[in-house]
Amino acid sequence: MKTIESYQKKPVLVLGLAKSGLAAAKLLNKLGAAVTVNDMKPFEENEAAKELHELGIHVVCGSHPQNLLADRQIEMIVKNPGIPYSNPILLQAADQGIPVITEVELAYEISEADILGITGSNGKTTTTTLVYEMLKKDGKNPLIAGNIGTVACEVAEKAKSDQVIVMELSSFQLQGTLSFKPSAAVILNLFDAHLDYHGTRDAYAQAKGKIYENLTSADAAVINADDKEVCRLSEETQGTKFYFSVKQKLDHGAFIHEDAIWYNEERIIAVNEVVLPGKHNLENILAAVSLVKTRGCSNEAICSVLTSFSGVIHRLQFVRTLKDRKFYNDSKATNILATSKALEAFDQPVILLAGGLDRGNEFDELKPAMKNVRALISFGETAPKLEKTCRELGIEVINRVDNVEQAAGAAYELSEAGDVVLLSPACASWDQYKTFEQRGDMFVRAVHKLE
Template identity: 75%
Template sequence: MKNIDVYKEKHVLVLGLAKSGLAAARLLRKLGAHVTVNDMKPFEENEAAQELDSSGIEVICGHHPSNLLEEKKIELIVKNPGIPYSNPILVQAAERNLPVLTEVELAYQISEADIIGITGSNGKTTTTTLVYEMLKADGKDPLIAGNIGTVACEVAEKAEAGQVIVMELSSFQLQGTRSFRPSAAVVLNLFDAHLDYHGTKEAYAGAKGKIYENLTPDDTAAVNADDKEAGRLAERTEGKKILFSVREYLTEGACVHNGAVFYNGEEIIKTGEIVLPGKHSLENILAAVCLVKTRGCSNEAIVKVLTSFTGVVHRLQFIRTLNGRRFYNDSKATNILATSKALEAFEQPVILLAGGLDRGNGFDELKPYMKHVKAVITFGETAPKLERAAADLGIEAVKRVDNVEQAAGAAYSLSGEGDVILLSPACASWDQYKTFEERGDMFASAVHKLD
């Protein structure tokens, strides 16, 4: 860990706990800051707050005091990524021109290791995992962190010079960065998402684009040549651009051509040998190839991973086959683009299980991808909207249930041999479940109980 003194004797507010807030508070104290933590969860129910309090860090729980910034002489805020900027304390901070960061900025500042940064509306977790596994297979001793579940600053504390941290990054995390500079970065794709948080697509795109913002000519920007909006985010970067495309042959960069994956004109692997299902997986694979090649990764290591890697949990995760029906858990599909890509992965008849938090969008954009859908099981706040979309397509077998556990049984009762039963909600889980992981685990459990 780099010894930095930028936070020494500074009065810093950590706003919101969870994993990232807890790690940030601990780190800031190590760096010599005067740390105050503010979290809405009541102290008696808040294990993280109790732990920090017992270590001597001041913790204020249950409310956001209106005079907190003034009373504690706050000079800087490190906020939990999920807290919106409309929060009263953050509004006050903006009025006072106080810096508001997320913990990934701290991770960058202390890290002795290079960082490979991966963001996008969809495919982040799969691409991050692919990059990590490819580098690992090549003996590069990589680390993995960020939105994938391991707090970035905790990993950065332990990282050593010569290593690389493969970091999955959300728009929430990136919006709170200033100097953050990965050695290689990618925006996989761009789609309307998290508009309830960012307000506009332009603001959402701007947050994603920050991953390219500080690149130098010594760094690499992997750019999706098939996604014009994502590509535009890299227009002003100083990083060396490496393109990838599923649609076009590229003599430089990564592409799919004549049934094979190529990099800089050299064939790496036949697409038929790749285990991951779906055309959308090829986009993630090409991005991963571009990123690992910046670290000198061998074709042999890439092939080893692509012929064995079956995917990540909750992302088109195969669960089981029961009486000729194949069940897939794609609970991480929290928007329409993710579900459309999942539907594209199958040519068999599909029973689609979808629904969840209503963020105000319709589902017209999903309709062109529902050609193989024979039945729809809906749940959650968006159930009526999805039912209207199914009716517009003439899908007669539509059933509303209370939750994903019921959805598993309902889908099986409507299915026939050879069908795919696909949980791909196209919506966030927060209307019924704490996380998409919880939603997917409950579905998988229900599927294993079927007989």
């Protein structure tokens, strides 16, 4: 960890705990800051707050006091990424010019290792995992962090200068950055997402675009040549540009040509040798190839991963085959685009299991991808909307259930040999489940109980 003096005795508020807030508070305390933590969960029920209190950190729980900034003379706020900027304390901070960051900014400030930053509307986890596995196979001793599950500042605290941190980044995390600068960065794609948080698509895009903002010519900006909005966001970056495309042959970058994956003038591997399912994953693979090539990764390491890596948990995760029915867990598909991509990965008849949190949208954009859907098992708040979409397409087999466990059984009852049973909800999980991981785990357990 780099030795930095800028936080010595600085009054800093950590707003919101969970994993990132707990890690940020501990780190700031080590850096000598005068740390205050504010969390809505009452102290007597808040194990993280109790842990920080034992370290001598000032903890305020159960509410967001309006006078907290003044009373503690706060000069900086580190906020939990999920807390919206409409929070009263954050509105006060904006009025008073108090900087607000997320913990990935702290991770950058203390990290001795370079950071490879990966963001986008879809494919982040798959691409992050591919990059990590390729670099690991090549002996480069990478670390993995960020939105993929490991708090970035915890990883950065232990990282050495000869390592590299592969970091998945959400728009929530990136919006709270100031000087954050990866040595290589990619925006995979941009589609409507998290508009309830950001307010507008432009605000969402600008948050994603911050990943390119501080790059210098010594850094790599990896760009999806097929996505006009990503290209627009990359226009002003000072980073050296590297491209990838599934649609066109490139003079410089990763692309598909003659049914093979190429990088510049090197043919790396035939597409049919790649085991990761789904046409959409070719985009993630090309982005990963471009990123690891900026680190000098060998073609042998890339090929080894692409011929063995079959996907990440909850993202088109193959669960099992039962009486010639194949079951897939795609619980991480929390929006229409992700479910569209999953459906397009299969030529077989599909029984689609979908539904979840109602964010006010309809599902008309899902229709073009539903040509192979022969039945719907719906659940959650959006069940009526999804059923309406299916009826409009002439899909007659529709069954509403209470949860994903029931959905697994109902789908098996309806299925025939050769069918794909696909949990791909097209919605967030929060109407019924704490996380998409919990939703997916419950589905997987239910599938394994089927006989």
